[in-house]
Amino acid sequence: MDVTEIDHANLHIPADGVEAAVEFYRDRLGLAIENRELYESGDKPFFSVRLAPGAVLHLQPDESFEASAGDGFDHLALRVDAGIEELKSQLDEAGVDVDRELEPLGATGVAPAVYVTDPFGYTLELKAARD
Structure with a gap:
């Protein structure tokens, strides 16, 4: 098997968390929200954030969601x-708190990164470009 990249991740969120998700991922991080209309019409059990x-x-709203x-x-x-x-400046301007800052090893080597928490308790590592 030759895996080349991650296609998607699926995370459950509170049933009433759609607006908080949109505010964080779209309005603060600047990512596009997709298929919200399909979720709202009942055609899909989730909506997506284009990474x-x-x-x-x-992101799948779930009545039984409990934060990890x-x-x-x-x-x-x-x-x-x-x-x-630049990444830290963008987060600061968007009102997103940085939980911690490291230089972790990842798929493309060591690079500086910051960690932020979304409204549902999930941690995102935002790995910056290497200088």
Whole structure:
């Protein structure tokens, strides 16, 4: 098997979390929301956040959602086409708090990254471009 990239990740959110998701992912992080109309019409059980041309994050509202207690899922790492200072500035302007900053090893090597938390308790590692 030759896996070339991640296609999507599927995360459950609270049933009443659609607006919080849109506000965080679209309004603060600047990512496109897709298929919301299909979710709202009942044709799909989720809507999507476009992360990159070939990658999406499916968000599935769920009546039985309970925020993780930190066991199991740890974080989703996303490569960002910006330097670390520009990335931190963008997050600051959007009102997104940085939880921590590291230089972790990932699929493309070591690069600076910041970690933020979405409204549902999921951690996103935003990995900046290497200088």
